[in-house]
Amino acid sequence: MNGVSARSGDAFFLNLRFLLIVCVFAANALEPLIYVSSLADRWYTWIFMFHMPLFVWVTGYFTRPNLKGETGVKTLLQIMVQYIIFQSLYSLLDAAFFHVQGVHHSFFAPYLLLWFLASHFCWRLLLLAMRRLSPSIQITGSIVLGTLAGYIPFEGTWLSISRTFVFLPFFVLGYHITYEKISFLLTPRFRSAAIAGSLLMLAAAVWTSAHLQTGWLYGSMTFAGLGHGEWYAGLFRIGIYLLQLAASAAFLGFVPFAAGWLSRLGSRTLYVFLLHGFIIRGAASLGIYAYIHTTFGTLCVMIVACLLTVLLALPAVKRAVHPLIEPNVGWIFKRISKISSSFKKHFFKRSDLLWHEIAHKSGKN
Template sequence: MNIPLKINKYSLNTIGETYFLNIRFLLIVCVVAGNLLEPLIQQSIAAHHLFVWIFSFHMPLFVLVTGYFARFNLHGPAGSQMLRHIALQYVLFQSIYSVLDYTIFRVPHITHSFFAPYLLLWFLAGHIVWRLLLISLRMFTFKQQLIVSLVLGLSVGLLPVDGVWLALSRTLIYFPFFIVGYHLHVDKIISFFQHYRRSIAIGSIAFMILFFDLNLPLVIGWFYGNQTFVQLGVNSETGMLYRLCMYMLQCVASIGFLALVPIGAHYITELGRRTLYVFLLHGLLVRAIETTGILHRFNTPLEIVILLVFAILVAVLLAQPQVKHWTSRLVEPSIPQPLYSMIHYVQRHTLFQKQS
């Protein structure tokens, strides 16, 4: 049975959780699809356009959704426990992916270091920083936090360091979306999409078609968000202007995607509770497939559609409860008791105490 869409104080949290779980699963499908399409963007126009479309919204929205769910466990013991678990996941999977890449995958231009997150693992490193930054800005109003985050996002490209180190570039570029997600009013956004869903979806699709039709000479690195202005080949003023334009493009594309997401309970709602498993495990499958070279045989529109269907199947299968049962000790490892005792003082640190 679908959750009723009439919003009241008793159903608001349930409706919000349902809607954002739906968003989260559809986004993880896009993540899987994007990683499968990436090797083809130089040889297939269809793959390139789909890849750019996905990258115009999937990371901003994923960060926004992460910010939304962070409101429930940002402060206090729950907040410090979450930070420990994210850090442990990062260390564990950074080790796994690095060893496999060094021995099997051999992805070009990869730096093997705990200070250079392996591909998609930048999100875990970023998640830690977003939480710490938001806690440090807790005395500021939402508008002040947003202004600070935008200044950081616009200016990070000026730093004279490679953007991949500590995932600093992506982390600061996407920080504004984390802020927005944390403060988002669920009732307002759901009411907004209930009234204007169709017109927003049509308008966003038309905008993206126009964007692709203009064939702007935009370097794909702007969508990755992991490069400095120097690496992107622009000066400081042009770089900040381009980044501001990217923010506007991402907002339009994100709103258009949100208009397509079902608000009420759906089959995908429960799958949305286990997207962490899809996120951390699908990369192993994608890299294994890529080493066979089979992905480069996909060129025609029909073959691209087949690849998208495969991405959906991968996301659905990895989000099954059986996968969680088999891999929970790997994906959600418990912290060893000696280590837990050593860092238990963090729970009492004022940084994690919610201000009254």
């Protein structure tokens, strides 16, 4: 989510990214209502079928230009600083006002939506570790890791380990995808079929919300926690992957190709992502959700979420909070480089002296 290149097809992925952040905001805004509104429950389930896999996928796509080298290190540093800043802010506000149940106030337990920052940091490191492997092996290996993560005997809140591995395949796929590889799928015929398929999935959510635990879509729960301690529980994860792939492909039919205002908003989704949680948690702590019981109220929540997404993606918001959202980490990078150079210089100097001493003693003997 940090940085945009000028590659062919970027407009499509920026448009997709904005539509997805709308879904992120809407899903999080609907979550407090899923037990009191059937409409909220249906929309929430439908959105969760695709929005996290696709958001991870598009994040992987925009990672390619800045994964390695100095730019890659700076991006990792920026993600780390973002995490420290917003983990602190959300935790302090939660302790003072929000009081969300079940939250562990620790830098090792990301606060709700901040799991994405922790996982993004790890996805980059994992991709760097796998860079010598072929793309097919990387994808296969990530699917295996994502499946095995469900057998880990603890929940995934700890540094977002479970979600990191569960959504890793989508990040790897996004990294290796190009617009040219998928453009042939985005024909008018495909788009019409995809939109129809996505709407059918929305209709199917009426059934799946009653039969499918949304915990499977979160990626943060163990198989045992989902009520499946069988040795073959990993097959259910494969089935969820297939469902998410189908729902994600169907949603692509809604995405426009052309660059425009949607693309410009899509370049600022990081601001929406990091700020929208304050609005939702603030509304919940003020008791606003207690007055929403009707279908009309649920529709109003979705409309307001869409409007606020646009508002938070405006240039004025970026100008106001840019130092907070995208902190300058150049000075940290320079400091680390200086320390690293000093260490290397000292290390090699000590090594040369040691070898000189050994050689001198050997000559005497």
